[in-house]
Amino acid sequence: MTFGSRVRDIRKQKNITQEKLAKKLDFSHASAISFIENGKRRLDAEKIPALADALGVSIGELFFTQKVVKMTTGELEEKEND
Template sequence: MVVPQPPSSQEKYFVSDLGKRIGQRIRELRTQRPERWTQEELAERAQISVSFLSMIERGERVPHVETLAALANALGVSLGELFTGTEQTLAQTEDLLRPLSDFARARGLTARDVDRLLGVARVMFSGTVA
């Protein structure tokens, strides 16, 4: 018997990937400063906890825009500079999802059908036998 897994949406994939790239960018900006700030220094300046900053930099948490603004301000960059390099991520995600979207549309699949298809794919690629 296959235990249904929570649906994994395309948006979750994009947000996860975007979160990782933003975290990498924040780490890059922090460590490339002439004084090479520690996580503690940036966290204090942005008024967030060190553990939260660490999770952001590892891509485990995607901060709210207010937190991103505080980090950008602390780093002395614009909010947009935190997203430098993420444009490619959006294009790559769209390229990856386009064939799947075309497949579903051509066959008239409903959202429920797509969820079922994703369930089958999860089982196929999980490496376990159901």
């Protein structure tokens, strides 16, 4: 899965239009979002935190499809002993 397709999937899951996302990122045209989603334009690195915030996800979730499971030390030790 490409970065652009991941952005598109998250945007659609959150019911955010390209127009609304473009405004949140201070782009003058929604086509900028389309270009990013289709791999025709790269997003500047400094815009990535703003994109994650606008989509309501972590930066990690923009790049990875699986969520990282957090375990306490006790839970981890218990799992290792099974």
